[in-house]
Amino acid sequence: MTAYSIPTRFAEQVARTPEATAVLEVASGAALTYRELDRRANQLAQRLIGLGVGPEDRVPVLVERSTGLVVAFLAILKAGAVFLPIHDAYPADRRQWVVDRAGASVLLVDDAMRAAGVPTGVSVVSVDDPALAEESAAAPEVPIHPDQLAYVIHTSGSTGQPKAVGVTQREVVRLLLDPQWLVRHHRRRLLVLPHAFDISVFEIWMPLMHGGQLVLAPPGPVEAATLRQLITTHRITGMHLTAGLFRVIAEEAPETFAGLGEIVTGGDVIAATAVSRVLEVCPDVVVLATYGATEGTVMSTQVPLTRGMRIGDIVPLGGALTGVAVHxxxxxxxPVPAGVVGEIYLAGEGAARGYLGQADLTAARFVADPLGLPGARMYRTGDLARRSADGEIEFAGRVDSQVKINGFLVEPAEVEAALAGHPGLAQFVVLAREFGPGEKQLVGYAVSEAGGLDLDALRAHARTKLPEYMVPAVFVELDSLPLTANGKLDRAALPAPGFDETPTRRAPNAPKTSLQQALCGIFSSVLAVPEVGVYDSFFDLGGQSMQAMRLLSRIKAEIGVTVPISVLFDFPTVAELAAHISAMSGSAAQSPPAQPRVTSNTGGIG
Incomplete structure (x- = not known):
């Protein structure tokens, strides 16, 4: 395959389809043709070059899901630099750390993010600045080699700080041009996941490399009803959802995917029952199960699952992409024999350059490939697997304590390190627990120095240090941590969080209307807690994104009301939600005034 840089490949596509729509922003209706996207990216690239941005400089991007986001990524690449997306769920301290660690001189934002406050110490350029139209629209005369970095994505690290994974343009283009993909499924792709998640590299650039259209869902959370409308209205042919979100929609509203050509899923264990349910209801849809790692350029394996195929109890990882080897x-x-558990190593093409600024960690994780050519490397994933008798690879857990939360790989040690030193906290341990089939959440176990630890204050402190998806859903205070006979922490003996240990728990307030009673029952069922009062917050009871999707589906099925997920964020208690539903429906049902509430942990959806 001819080695391309991303801008070179994109320029060829612009020449082929200059007037075709490249990007559509649903929220505003704004659209850019390939020619317009190219022009705007050239103008922003010229501004960046004028500010001193050069080859392989990191340029952080703090922009909502919009046409401006795509312009920003392309402009950075055209300037020979590296785009570094910042998750908008990051608290201010973490955003600042990312910018400082990158050594960045320029930060790209949009007007909405700028108004909310941005990191300091850098030149700030808004992609919404009208003055950008005065820059030259000529393509920058910057030589770009395929082995230059394209992007940096941060993943959780055991040292207490995120790891910065750098991936080259060669590997991105190799992924996008793999002949195994069916191009017809990329004619109109819908982006709904956060663009700081590495799958966005595939979702954004796949249609743009093949003359398709990228459709950008409105910023913020997306629920099943919205997805269904977007898929129908914009005739979406393909999209990606994390395995957890895919499972929830498959169980609650599988008809959501009707009309799609392909739904890609991965990032965690894929439920075979969810795949079967979607294929039963949407027989024309292809469920593309994938496996990969940020360090392996997004995806390394894939298997298309279609109606009529025999799907066992475990969805296999599938076959390797072109040029990739899975050991x-x-x-x-x-190599281990069939049926024996071993560790997955990704070899051949696809390996990232490494962890920027962490040579020791890079050397430990990117090791020599004894099965490859001299000098070949392979990435040690930390994932366990076994090969079946017919050669299929089946996931079998993790070597270490890392877990997937809402599609993000989280190192509990990073959460523990972030909260170390909090006043009054003597010891703190984080454990991932399954609160429902395949629904993992973090639980924080705290031991105070003198008793009476303020768990609400600890949660608030966590939000200033960590993105929402890394903040434990539940905090439990213990007198001491359980130890094994040899004095080590006995994680297996840590108690499962009980209902009374849920943070900010108030005494139950009995429902006063039939609507409140119905909502209390739905809250209780979805959250698997025995009792819910009208002033209990869904999120403070441990609810996160997956349960939120399930909750809204149950409300629609049992009460007959469609509630957008944004409403749940604004009205997370039964009392507030009932009052909102009553007001919207014109019902005479009344609810008591809502009590003050603590800021909720939203779990990082959307």
Whole structure:
């Protein structure tokens, strides 16, 4: 395959389809043709170059899902630099750390993010600045080599700080031009996931490399009803959802995917029952199950699942992408026999350059490939798997304590390190627990120095240090941490959080209307707690994005009311939600005034 840079490949597509729509922003209706996208990216690139941005400089991007986001990414690449997306769920301290660690001189924002406050110490350029139209629209005369970095994505790290994974343009283009993809499924792709998530590299650039159209869902959370409307209205042919979100929609509203050509899922264990349910209701849809790692350029394997195929109890990882090899090795780096668990190593093409600024960690995770050519590397994933008798690779857990929360890989040690030193906190341990089938959440176990620890204050402190998806859903105070006979922490003996240990728990307030009673029952069922009062917040009871999707589906099925997920964020208690539903429906049902509430942990959806 000819080695391309992303801008070179995109320029060829502009020449082929200059007037075709490249990007559509649903929220505003704004659209850019390939020619317009190219022009705007050239103008922003010229501004960046004028500010001193050069080859492989990191340029952080703090922009909502919009046409401006796509312009920003392309402009950075045209300037020879590296785009570094910042998750808008990051608290201010973490955003500042990312910018400082990158050594950035320029930060790209939009007007909405700028108004909310942005990191300091850098030149700030808004992609919404009208003055950008005065810049030259000529393509920058900057040589770009395929082995230059394209982007940096941060993943959770055990040292207490995120790891910055750098991926080259060569590997991105290789992924996008893999002949295994069916181009017809990329004619109109819908982006709904956060663009700081590495799958966005595939979702954004896949249609743009093949003359398709990228459709941008409105900023913020997206629920099943919205997805269904977007898919129908914009004739979406393909999209990606994390395995957890896919499972919830498959169980609650599988008809959401009707009309799609392909739904891509991965990022965690894919429920076979969810796949079967979608294929039963939407027989023309292809469910593309994928496996990969940020360090392996998004995806390394794929398997298309279609109606009529036999799907067992476990969805296999599938076959390797072109040029990629998937090894299952023992601790001596020898292949394990069929049926024996080993660790997954990703070899061949696709390996990232490494962890920027962390040479020791790069050397430990990107190791020599004993099965490859001299000098070849492979990435040690930390995932366990076994090969079946017919050669299929089946996921079998993790070597370490890392877990997937809402599609993000989280290192509990990073959460523990972020909260170390909080006043009054003697010890703190984080554990991932399953609160429902396949629905993992973080639980924080705290031991105070003198008793009476303020768990609400601890949660608030966590939000200033961590993105929402890394903030434990539940905090539990213990007198001491359980230890094994040899004095080590006994994680297996940590108690499952009980209802009374849920943070900010108030005494139950009995429902006073039939609507409140119905909502209390739905809250209780979805959150798997025995009792819910009208002033209990859904999120303070441990609710996160997956349960929120399920809750809204149950409300629609049992009460007959469609509630947007944004409403749940604004009215998270039964009392507030009932009052809102009554007001919207014109019902005479009344609810008591809502009590003050603590800021909720939203779980990082959308």
């Amino acid at each position: 299952v090795l023992d601790d001596r780096l020898a």
